[in-house]
Amino acid sequence: MSRKARINLPYFDELLKDFQEGRTEVIKCFGNHVHWGYWEDPATADGSVEDFEQAAEKLAQKIYLAGQISSNMRVLDCGCGFGGTIASLNNRFTAMDLTGLNIDSRQLARARELVQSKNQNHIEFIEGDACELPFADNFFDAVLAVECIFHFPSRQRFFQEVWRVLKPGGTLAISDFVPRQIVIPIAKTAPKLVKKLGGSYYGRVDLNFSLGDYHKLSKNIGFKSLVEKDITSNTLPTYPVVERVQKKGEKELSFASWTSRWGILRYFIFSYQKP
Ligand SMILES: C[S@@+](CC[C@H](N)C(=O)[O-])C[C@H]1O[C@@H](n2cnc3c(N)ncnc32)[C@H](O)[C@@H]1O
Known part of the structure; x- marks a missing residue:
């Protein structure tokens, strides 16, 4: 199977189309970061793009700070989207060696256009699969995988x-949607159910x-x-905004929104260290 066939992320096809058509609300929400928002106090969210x-910028920061990132590090961002997390690291830190990796060359092309290195940082965007990393052993100080x-x-x-690929002492920081153990049997059938109902947007x-x-x-x-x-709870204000701005994927989105509100599907930040 070709790499193109393996990608199959219809929501990125739509996003790229929306960008071309100049849909400013979509560009504001997803032109840089393609992930949920983080509100320290969710009551302050005002529903605007x-x-x-x-809030999306805040989430990226929360995740890379969980990975204890600081200046002078060599960092890999797996599934880097349009380079939003790399751009944030580039703005905040100096003398970094930053690599964004993505399986989709179209996203990488946009990332290369948007993110110009500064602060004595070096930036590269590389096509590849996060499960077959094209890097040497013991190479990075930190690896990220944001949503x-x-x-x-x-x-x-x-x-x-x-x-x-991590050096000893190196860190990994990620975010993920985590179902409660008790609903795992349902969660296993849910994608089939959602697909049956016509949802395959994600x-x-x-x-x-x-x-x-x-x-x-x-x-x-x-x-x-x-x-x-x-x-x-810090991510919940995401749903009304995305539901308003996005044209498709309503079924998956309302499934995620409903299960998150009920605490069935939780959003976690994890970080780890290689001793
Ligand atoms: C929800 S987006 C998150 C993008 C980015 N991390 C961000 O937060 O803005 C998921 C990303 O994972 C990428 N992806 C999916 N499968 C991948 C794989 N096997 N290897 C590398 N990237 C992958 C997609 O192309 C997409 O950029």
Whole structure:
């Protein structure tokens, strides 16, 4: 199967079309970061795209700070989207070696156009699969995967690859949608159900990995846990904005919104260290 056929992320086809058509609300929400927002105090969210834009930036910062990132580091951002997290690191830190990796060359082309290196940073965007990292062993100080691990072919394979490319003492920081253990049997059938109802906008999404699975996986690999934080309530103001701005994917979105509000599907930030 060709790489193109394996990508299958219809929401990115739509986003790129929307950008071309100059839909400013979509560009504001997803032209830079393609992930949910983070509100320290969700009651302050005002539902505007400008507010969402800031909250999306805040989420990227929350995740990379959980990975203890600072200046002078060599950092890999897996599933880098349009380079929003790399841009944020580029603005905030100096003398960084920043690499964004993505399976979709169209997103990389936009990232290269948008993100120009500054602060003595070096930036590269590379096409590749997060589960087959094209890098040497013990190479990076930190690896990030912001809201994308559920698309990867295997979380276990990704963790193994990250362990391999991290230097000793290096960190991994990610965010993920985590179902409660009790609903895993339902979560396993949910994608089929959603697809039957006509929803396939987000492509292949695996929402079956519980907190217990994360504990087992990180322990088996050898990672030390640094941060494990449930930020579901801080992300909830995302839904009304995305529901308004996005033309498609209503079924998946209302499924995620409903299950998140009821605490069935939780949004977590995790970070780990390779001892
Ligand atoms: C929800 S978007 C998040 C993008 C970016 N991390 C951000 O926060 O703005 C998911 C990203 O994962 C990428 N992706 C999906 N499968 C991948 C894989 N196997 N290897 C690398 N990237 C992948 C997609 O192309 C997309 O950019």
